[in-house]
Amino acid sequence: MTREGAVNAVILALLAAVALAGAAGDRPFLVTLAAKVAILGLAGVGLNIALGFGGLVSFGHAAFFGLGGYVAGILASHAQNYEPVAEWPITIAGTQEMLIIWPAALAACALAAAVIGALSLRTSGIFFIMITLAFAQMLYYFAISWPAYGGEDGLPIYLRNAFPGLDTMDGLQFFALCLAALVLGVGLSWRLRDSRFGLALEAARQNPERVAAVGIRVFRVRLAAFVISAAITGLAGALYADLNRFVSPAMLSWQTSGELIVLVILGGVGRLWGPVAGAGLFVFLEHVLGGVSEYWQALLGLMLLGVVLFARGGLLGLLAGARRHG
Amino acid sequence: MSAVLIIEQVLNGLQFGVMLFLMAAGLTLVFGVMGLINLAHGSLYMIGAFACAAVAMATGSFWLGLAASIAASAAAGALIEVAVIRRLYDRDHLDQVLATFALILVFSEGTRWVFGSFPLYLDPPEGLSGAVTLPGGIDYPLYRLAIIVAGLAVAAGLFWLIGGTRLGIRIRAGESDREMIAALGVNIAALYTVVFALGAGLAGLAGAMVGAIQSVQVGMGEPVLILAFVVIVIGGVGSVAGALVGALLVGLTDTLGRFLLPVAFGAILPPSEAMGVGSALASMLIYLLMAVVLIFRPQGLFGARA
Amino acid sequence: MAETVLELAGLSKSFGALRATDGVSLTLRRGEIHALIGPNGAGKSTLIRQITGEIAPDSGTIRFMGRDLTGLDMPARARAGLARSFQVSSVASEFTALQNVVLAVLGASGRVFGFLAPAMADLRLVGPARAHLGRVGLSGREAVRAADLSHGERRRLELAMALALRPKAFLLDEPMAGMGPEGAREMTALLAGLKREAPILLVEHDMDAVFALADRISVLVYGRIIATGTVAEIRADPAVREAYLGEEA
Secondary structure: OOHHHHHHHHHHHHHHHHHHHHHHOOOHHHHHHHHHHHHHHHHHHHHHHHHHHOOOOOOOOHHHHHHHHHHHHHHHHHHHHOOOOEOOOOOEOOOOEHHHHHHHHHHHHHHHHHHHHHHHOOOOOHHHHHHHHHHHHHHHHHHHHOHHHOHHHOEEOOOOOEOOOOOOOOHHHHHHHHHHHHHHHHHHHHHHHHEHHHHHHHHHHHOHHHHHHOOOOHHHHHHHHHHHHHHHHHHHHHHHHHHHOEEOHHHHOHHHHHHHHHHHHHHOOOOOOHHHHHHHHHHHHHHHHHHHOOOHHHHHHHHHHHHHHHOOOHHHHHHHOOOOOO | OOHHHHHHHHHHHHHHHHHHHHHHHHHHHHHHHHOOOOOOHHHHHHHHHHHHHHHHHHHOOHHHHHHHHHHHHHHHHHHHHHHOHHHOOOOOHHHHHHHHHHHHHHHHHHHHHHHOOOOEOOOOOHHHOOEEEEOOOEEEEHHHHHHHHHHHHHHHHHHHHHHHOHHHHHHHHHHHOHHHHHHOOOOHHHHHHHHHHHHHHHHHHHHHHHHOOOOEOOOOHHHHHHHHHHHHHHHOOOOHHHHHHHHHHHHHHHHHHHHHHHHHHHOOOOHHHHHHHHHHHHHHHHHHHHHHHHHHOOOOOOOOOO | OOOEEEEEEEEEEEEOOEEEEEEEEEEEEOOOEEEEEOOOOOOHHHHHHHHHOOOOOOEEEEEEOOEEOOOOOHHHHHHOOEEEEOOOOOOOOOOEHHHHHHHHHHHHHOOOOOOOOEHHHOHHHHHHHHHHHHHOOOHHHOOOEHHHOOHHHHHHHHHHHHHHOOOOEEEEEOOOOOOOHHHHHHHHHHHHHHOOOOOEEEEOOOHHHHHHHOOEEEEEEOOEEEEEEOHHHHHHOHHHHHHHHHHHO
16 A cells, blocks of 8 residues: 555544544534535545646635535425425425435536536636636625525525435434545546546646647536536535535635635645545644634634645645655 | 616716725736735735724724725735745745635734724714715715725826836836846836735725725625626736726626616516515626626736737 | 648738738648748747647638648647647646657547546557657656656657657657757657658758758748748758848858
8 A cells, every 4th residue: 555545544544433433422523523524525525626636726616515505405495395496397396315416416516517617717827716716706695695595594404314224313324424425526536537537637737738739628628627526516515514404605605615725735736535634634623723712714824824835735745745646 | 766866876886896996906916917816905905994994993083094094904915925925926826826815814813803803883084974966966975976086086096107107117017028127127026015015005995995884894805805806807817997997897787786687677576576586686797797708708808818 | 743731821920010921832742841941030830830720820721631720729630630749848747758648649539538447557548659659769768757858858758749649740840959969860860750651841940950851841031931942942042042041151
């Protein structure tokens, strides 16, 4: 096993151990934190496909995280009220089945990303950053001013959505579900990175002109990456809504977009398990620094400045050495 | 709906637009000259507002507050340029985003620590309170009118500065060829600090002027920052003229949309629904405007073709 | 006369007042190396960029294998069989030499959207890529990062990437640039063998190489072609001597 592989195994074991210890020691708080790490990790794994592999600095992934959350929240709220989501042209009933909610969230986010990506990818660099940020802000304001689903107040989910054979209200079982989704997400991003598509995507990050000169349309490759990336982040959003049993516009806010980027970078950009390490570190800091001072985000900001200016490569860069290729 | 109401909304849109211009001008200059994306620009806006409110409260003078806002935000701008930003010019955009995002966290929490979480309130100066009657019998708040005039005056000053002064020549030269002006003996580091502080001062001025209309609180800067990004995307990165046109477009579209769309939907929907649908769509209007510009002119209205 | 592969007719391109390309007509025939020479600023690179599709000409046509290229973008032209090397080495620098050539084989295959199977374990990609690296003499350097290759090796890597496109014509923009005499000799030998595969439009400053390799030469001055002919004809042409060789002396 390589050093990076060993570090990855330790991350996974640590996460499971925290959840198990929390369940055994009757500290459900720890189980919830572990689930939060798994979910934010999954959101980061999604973002990493665009940001790490593709070099597409999306400052708007909260749009997909929140959209996934709202798909879960809206479908659940209709199921709770026994009112169909739509009656025309076809009747769509609300549902609390995750196996229906997840594909719906994936599809909604893929569709939104196809539109946002098609517009944003007409540009690059600083333009791309500003435009993705702006479109996410558009959804944020839309969620605030659209009164049907709680507006500014958000939307509660009274009972967690259901998964066949599991009691999702049980913290440990819900954590296991999140962990399974995370492992699937990391597995997918691993296969993706090494695939034909991944090769073209990583090459387009390094030298888009060269990629076009060998006959590959960079725009299409990047758009596909953006859509896949958004869908995975959206799935994480659906899980996050279930974790909190609550969706609010905050999931769509620019702070969320920033935090997603931060956790990908803290972990180590472009690495398969980087976002998970970053999510762990982020949640850990939130609670440790949060205990030190209510102004913990200022400390986070200073740390982040330090990482950016002096320790590029993130946590996995420190633990597992420089990134290898080939 | 009367013409008076519409004119009033147009003026509100102009006032919003000139504010956005003050924000966008600094951002677009910093990008054009230094190639840097600065997310912390909203923090400088916030610092201007807090400095104005604090000094106005302590001294009783809005005008001293206004001077303090420019001084404080320009000083904060110069400080972060020297301490952090100048290390980022040669970095990629991702590093710039992260570092300036970190600066937002530091500034926001720092301000919360000093001033607390409750909003401060700032009154317009006495000479500018009350309403003025415009030709046509329209009563309009004098202070808002003053903001429009001040904003346009600053815009004119900025165009003069860039078009007609030595500093402006250097700034424009810096946009096109960094090595060349360095070879000509211009102190690039100092020039960058001055440009950054200038942009910061404009943002602080905007924050202070708006602070007397809205409340002064932590987090007030970022929504305006993101709107300024929309302005820049529409106007074209690096173009001050584009920033002015984009800002007025965004200001007018947003204000008139929020006013007119609910009215328009009122014609086909019951009033309560019309309000909801209209305002939800109005909140998306400027982003749709941005999307249209992206489809037809991805480089922005005044941007050079890449 | 051999079949014409690439034909430029009346190509013009202006940047503001500058006429960078001024009514250029030129053919590239099967089996030949056609060298394009001219002083700096003559518009050689601008011409190449119009052929690859990077910039659009203001007027004139480009026909390739009997087909009008107008309206085709860069990737489409590459897939039609126009392989180019860049004036300044352009590779994916974090990738290994092998990965770079696999990328080119992938581009030529047109099947980029494979999401699950590992590309570097796919013999349909890696097999040809190894062969192309072998042809340019980089077999032993497969696993080296492109950034760590020497300048000359990177030039040859680019050539391997061009080969991977199974090209019907090569557009080579100064392949000898920055090479020592030894590297230039190796590259000259390589190019001489390459022209049997597909004709080469060669932009080059190294006159020894040009005179050794070229079957025909066109001289570009201020965006215009002032002479086209064999090496001997060009050497003897008074207009060339005055406009171009005269400047060199």
